[in-house]
Amino acid sequence: MKQPAIAVTGLRKSFGDKVVLDGIDLTVQQGTIFSLLGPNGAGKTTTVQILSTLIGADAGQVRVAGHDLAAEPDAVRAAIGVTGQYSAVDGLLTGEENLVLMADLHHLGRAEGRRRTAELLGTFDLVEAARRPVATYSGGMRRRLDLAMTLVGDPKVIFLDEPTTGLDPRSRRTMWQIIRELVAGGVTIFLTTQYLEEADQLADRIAVLDHGRLVAEGTAAELKRLVPGGHIRLRFADLGGLDSAARLLGGSARDEEALTLHVPGDGGVGSLRALLARLEQAAVEVDTLSVHTPDLDDVFLALTDHPREKATSS
Numbered sequence: 001m002k003q004p005a006i007a008v009t010g011l012r013k014s015f016g017d018k019v020v021l022d023g024i025d026l027t028v029q030q031g032t033i034f035s036l037l038g039p040n041g042a043g044k045t046t047t048v049q050i051l052s053t054l055i056g057a058d059a060g061q062v063r064v065a066g067h068d069l070a071a072e073p074d075a076v077r078a079a080i081g082v083t084g085q086y087s088a089v090d091g092l093l094t095g096e097e098n099l100v101l102m103a104d105l106h107h108l109g110r111a112e113g114r115r116r117t118a119e120l121l122g123t124f125d126l127v128e129a130a131r132r133p134v135a136t137y138s139g140g141m142r143r144r145l146d147l148a149m150t151l152v153g154d155p156k157v158i159f160l161d162e163p164t165t166g167l168d169p170r171s172r173r174t175m176w177q178i179i180r181e182l183v184a185g186g187v188t189i190f191l192t193t194q195y196l197e198e199a200d201q202l203a204d205r206i207a208v209l210d211h212g213r214l215v216a217e218g219t220a221a222e223l224k225r226l227v228p229g230g231h232i233r234l235r236f237a238d239l240g241g242l243d244s245a246a247r248l249l250g251g252s253a254r255d256e257e258a259l260t261l262h263v264p265g266d267g268g269v270g271s272l273r274a275l276l277a278r279l280e281q282a283a284v285e286v287d288t289l290s291v292h293t294p295d296l297d298d299v300f301l302a303l304t305d306h307p308r309e310k311a312t313s314s
């Protein structure tokens with residue numbers, strides 16, 4: 001098995017007497033997308049800053065791209081790219097100048113720097129805006145330039161702190177597509193987001209950070225199984241149908257006004273087929289049927305939905 005792109009054990013960080021990371025363990029395999037979720041102030045940006053060498057940790061072992069963070073920070077820096085939560089581009093320079101500057105920082109050389117700049121401007125649909133000061137760009141254009149600048153040095157591991165915050169749905173999907181293509185090319189992505197659908201769409205594995213600890217970790221499907229609430233909603237044409245079905249399927253919640261019955265279940269094809277067969281045998285007509293599975297929003301709220309006083313006062 002390949003060595004992981006990121007391996008973290010016992011990571012701790014406090015600011016003053018405020019404990020932000022209280023012993024974090026996580027592993028991210030090469031060529032995968034890992035998403036860190038958590039409420040505002042949970043420590044996501046702090047984690048990204050530590051893993052990308054921008055700030056120091058108080059304790060813990062971290063290896064990124066095969067290098068020990070404490071012993072070889074320069075080697076880690078050479079292997080990674082970071083797109084911060086707040087745009088790092090220079091508004092007075094043009095998009096092109098920002099990219100060329102980045103290419104210089106990576107010592108790409110004049111010709112290669114120009115080539116890479118042109119290529120990235122094309123990939124990120126910024127060719128037309130290339131010669132305009134970034135101050136005149138929209139939020140979405142800035143975000144795209146931000147990521148383009150991260151890619152100048154061909155990083156193996158990329159940290160993206162809320163890469164699509166403030167983007168419209170189309171720009172968000174464009175960004176997702178770019179991220180997927182990067183991963184297809186072997187890059188590893190460590191992503192924080194407040195959009196749970198984004199984690200659901202992109203991430204191979206997801207971790208939820210709360211009160212300084214990872215309170216859950218797994219695939220989106222695994223996390224969804226942690227919260228109850230999956231059900232099949234049957235709607236009937238009249239009260240007679242609802243009554244018959246309710247008698248047949250004891251233990252289901254009925255709503256007389258909406259003429260619906262909620263039958264607990266995961267919506268698997270086998271159980272749906274069996275359910276419909278039972279109704280048909282009993283000659284009960286169902287008007288419409290829909291399957292409700294818990295989404296990541298439900299998971300997030302169930303895992304992190306409690307007052308924060310305890311953490312701030314301790």
Ligand SMILES: Nc1ncnc2c1ncn2[C@@H]1O[C@H](COP(=O)(O)OP(=O)(O)OP(=O)(O)O)[C@@H](O)[C@H]1O
Pocket residue numbers: 015020038039040041042043044045046047085
């Ligand atoms: N330099 C600092 N000095 C003191 N406290 C800090 C510093 N940086 C972060 N903190 C505190 O650490 C906690 C975690 O902050 P962090 O920015 O990592 O949260 P986050 O999960 O990224 O939140 P958000 O979703 O709002 O971006 C917060 O309580 C914050 O106030």
Ligand SMILES: [Mg+2]
Pocket residue numbers: 044045046085161
């Ligand atoms: Mg943050």
